[in-house]
Amino acid sequence: MSLLEAALAVREKAYAPYSKFKVGAAVRGADGRIYAGCNVENVAYPEGTCAEAGAIALMVASGETRLSEALIVADSPLPVSPCGGCRQKLAEFGAPDTQITMTTLDGNTRTMSLAEIIPGAFGLAHMESE
Numbered sequence: 001m002s003l004l005e006a007a008l009a010v011r012e013k014a015y016a017p018y019s020k021f022k023v024g025a026a027v028r029g030a031d032g033r034i035y036a037g038c039n040v041e042n043v044a045y046p047e048g049t050c051a052e053a054g055a056i057a058l059m060v061a062s063g064e065t066r067l068s069e070a071l072i073v074a075d076s077p078l079p080v081s082p083c084g085g086c087r088q089k090l091a092e093f094g095a096p097d098t099q100i101t102m103t104t105l106d107g108n109t110r111t112m113s114l115a116e117i118i119p120g121a122f123g124l125a126h127m128e129s130e
Contacts (some may be wrong), residue, residue: 003028003071004103006036007051011073014038014051023074025051027093029064052086056093067093071101079103079110081117090114091121 003026011024018041026036037054052072059067070090074080079102082090090100096115103109114121 001034003034003069003101004073006034007071007073008105010036010038010055011051015040017041018043018045021074021076023051023072023080025055025070025072027052027055027059027067027070027090029059029062030066030068031064033062033064035059035062035064050083050086052082053089056089059093065093067098069099069101070094071103073103073105075105077104077106077108079108081110081112087114087118088121091118091123096121 006026007024011022014022016022016039023039026034028034035055035058037051037058039051041048072080072082081102091114094114098114099111100114100117101109101111
């Protein structure tokens with residue numbers, strides 16, 4: 001199964017009764033396995049979960065802590081990029097050259113590296129003292 005196939009399949013399971021905007025995400029762990037997640041809304045909007053966060057949580061729960069690529073799909077005229085929080089989550093588990101593909105159901109696709117999508121990402125080096 002490809003990242004796109006996994007993201008499309010899980011997107012159908014999204015819980016989006018308020019926005020009706022279903023999103024699917026799939027990440028490939030360093031182990032080669034694919035982990036997928038969908039958005040899960042909540043009537044208290046800030047309490048929802050993004051698709052990328054769900055995919056990353058499944059990856060970590062499965063014992064993998066590095067991702068090698070990610071794909072996000074939504075029914076939108078333009079590719080939907082990860083929110084700021086999910087960009088930081090992707091940066092936590094990926095490398096600056098990790099490729100993030102954003103695509104629509106119609107195939108409008110954009111691919112960027114993590115360094116491009118979140119320049120100057122906060123990381124472990126910021127936590128280390130000299």
